Amino acid sequence: MMTRRILGFAAMLYAGTAMVPMPALAQAPAAAAAATMPANYPALASLFQDWRRTLLPELADGRADYSPAAMARLGDGLKTYRQRLAAIDRSGWPIAAQTDYKLVEAEMNGLDFDLRVLTPWARDPSFYANVFADWSDVPAHEGPYAHPNINLYEFKYPLNAADARRLTTLLAAVPANLAAAKANLAGGNARDLWKYGSRAFEEQSETLAKLGDGTLVMRTLDGPIPAVMTGASPQLKKAIADARAATDDFARWVAAEAPKKTGATGIGKENYNWYVKNVELLPWDWDAQVALLRRELDRSIAALRIEEVRNRDLPPASPATDPAAFQTLLKARQAKFSQFLADTGLIPDAPWSRTAIANQGMDFVAPDKRNFFDHVTAGDPYPLMSHFTHWIDLARMREAPHASPIRRVPPLFTIYSNRSEGFATAYEEILMHAGLYDDIPHGRELVWIMLANRAARGLASLYVQSNEMNLDQAGKFHAEWTPRGWSDPDSRLVGFEQLLYARQPGYGPSYVTGKLQFDQLLAAVSHADERAGRPFVMRDVIGRVMDAGVIPVPLIEAELVPAAGPR
Template sequence: MARHDGTKRGWLARAALAAGAAGAMMAGVVASPALAASTGYDALAKLFDEWRAFERPAMVDGAADYGAAAMARKAAGLSAFRDRLAAIPTAGWTQAELVDHRLVAAEINGLDFDLRVLRPWARDPAFYVSVWPHRTDVPSRDAPVSFPEIELYNYKFPLAKADQAVLARQFAAIPGFLAQARVNLKDSNARDLWVYGTQSLRNQAQALAMLEAGTLTVTTLEGAWNANLAGASPALRAAVAKARAATEDFVRWLEAEAPGKTGPSGVGKENYSWYLKNVHLVPYSWDDEVALLRRELERAHATLKLEEHNNRALPPLLPADDKASLDRLAAERLDRFVAFLVDDGIIPDKPYLKESLVPQTVRFVPPGDRQFFAHVTHREPMLLYAHDYHWIDLARMRDEPHASPIRRRTLLSNIWDSRAEGFATGFEELVMHAGLYDDNPRARELVWIMLANRAARGLASLYVQANMWTLEQAGLFQAEWTPRGWAGARDSLTTFEQLLYLRQPGYGTSYISGKLLFDRLLTRYAHAQDKAGKPFALRELMRQFNDAGMIPTTAIEQELVPPTTPGLGE
């Protein structure tokens, strides 16, 4: 991967070029000769590197140490980083540099919250999953995970000898790591995390068994391939077998312990609100998000009925009924989608644009096995192609790493969720309003169904975090308020989603709150353009939005909208 100069001078030089190209609207990244000589930003970059080294857990016998003493040492070291960050002089910094300072503070707050409140290593059995066959569609795992992640999708099979040695060491550490987990979790009483989280360990055991059998498929940005142990050393084969046996034994222990767990699993309203503001940089409280998600749920249902009324004379939009039909539809709609983005001035063309979406082409699911998203994609694949902006983001991060040494690395604690999930959700509605479905009006109904589903599941997650509902109640609510009966209360997708949103506060609502924050950014950006006597160009906004990196939408707004632009009453 190409690397960029990580010093203040390199970052400012690139920012100055961007400022020259974008004009007054990019006032937040204008540099000056005096600033270029400053050492303040260099101090921030140095602190960030040291912070990331500190944040990583200590290793004992090849496994990360999440024991009580190790975590107490982490807690004791936080104040020194906070003090050093506060001592860095920021007078005269650009908005871009101030955003980077804010991002480092958010990461420190994230570990603080984990140590004080979330404590996944001491409450959450799913935290102890180590083996990951599939690349997630967002910058990092969408819930807390332990270190190191054994990312099988990053390896080429058959395995090279050097890779076999690395994996043998990592798999060999799993039995000891799971033995540590039993000690760390001994005081946990978080019922839903235990009852639902055990499935994550079952999945790990199954993946290891499939790896041994040569039937495991791994997926990444570039596509999918088979992972197997053909030609593997005896040491690697033995390590995989022992890791599988240890995982299966850990599952049995979890199943035996789960019936005795009776306590709540959410973080509570006050903690949730603090986390949104200080870690994810979302300017809403728990109560705010309840109101916003309820409004979006009502809007989605009401607008769906109006769309159905408007389309009442049209034939129903039926799903593809066989693989060949779906394959043809998916290929045709992918070409239509990419052409629309470029030709209609939505986003700038890039070499990786279509390439990043091809591996995500819809796969046929028999009617009796379809869960929510399959009901949608078998009718109109472009709905998920819009949300698959995720994969365009990942390709951009790979091919165009950010100039900032802080933004070049994936932010911790899922600080990026309003930008990743929120924008991907907002993009579904954006391209609809821009005319994507003018040739298929019934597809507009699907946009509102998707929005209703995300609002329902996010609203349910808020009540779970407040310890007012169980995950079972959340699933029932999600199913009740997803139109057309396309979500099952207890199907594997619904239970996976609600567990994820319990494990990672703020994630379940980020689809909606992040969409609303992008609406706010677009509004304020367009207003500033109007005041400056300049035309609004969506492609230019999207260029600047993408160039800002995978950071919270509020932070992007801080850069893109001049500080003198009036707010909206906040």
């Protein structure tokens, strides 16, 4: 959970955005879907393909250009794309086509926001940490990162000659890219982004060290995969060593510069509200999100205490103490979990759905070394496994891609966050209410602790964006409001999470705001069914929700309940 996570499909596009299989963008929608699309829909699909290609920064032998001049050219291009988008006549378009249009519009708003406000290439040192070992459990980067992303898990090991040359070229460019980053960041003054900014490069250095000595194991959708370096050429070994040396140098430079920085880290309420409205398409501004997350924090802690009363006569919970026994329990839980999803219809069943869960392991961690999630999984694997419905989303995207050329690829600018993180969080509680813990009463306590932690850290991140807290204060709040003392404000996990949420506005609250949107979506469909005299069939509703894709929840609701009135 602490590692910088990122998805690997094929070719990474714009900084901190999505892995997109570019050949797929050129394909027309599936025949059945195409029949329902308007005659001029191909104009939108063509614009989208051009748009995604334009977002690639200029490259020369793996070196990217994030200079002020290059970013100005990107801004000029955005104006042209906005004009092309506005020129498309949407008269009489069906809701599905309108949804695709709004997704493209939201991405353009995302670039606008980055150019005007976030400017990660100019203010955020972590932006330039671009070597990744692990496949993310969400559709794209958790936060902005520079192109080209060196996604080690995308390569097949041992490397063939072509892949070895490609990886060598990418890694050989790291020193030049980091040297250019120093110039690009010259005016950066966001204090906490610098104070915490060396951490990503310390992690990158560890990754490169393990890659070089052949001990790197990568987390992927298909399970853990070792990066076997048998037969690595002298050129590749040198590129790895040089990239690590440059990474270490950059970490030292960031740490040395950090004490000079005095500026605010948060973007302020006004900018935050623009982002959530126009990019995330979220109906709740900063003030509403604070109120909602406070309510969920209160509710989860109160529910935990009630659960403890309910379990008062039971033997105390006994966290795992033996690695072998824990792995045996995990395998049993995985099989029962997938069957429970299938039996309830709360996730459409498919072979790749079951495999996605079976491939995601959990490590046994000794009691004195546990972070928050280690404490939870030592109690029982189910709560975090419920969050792993993320991986089912990713398996669906790979094995059963959406018909729309716009929805079959991950949205950019973390537009996916409320749908992806929010739904995964929602499933933790949904599966509890559906009976997953009927024979594991103490497991229900873990679910409420998980929600309290997510609400506390999201609330802290909101205060960072409004500049009412710095990251140290946010980490302390985050830990203080996590029950049972399971969150340490000085841990790498808390530092990683709060830095990520400072770097990417809206991400911290999305676990809870997205969960609440899931509740709202089910309520809207239920209400519409009752009004129409139709039965509400959960299995069918969930199938329709998942079929819509990993897109903002209001767009899913508009497709499922097109005639919904005010509430």
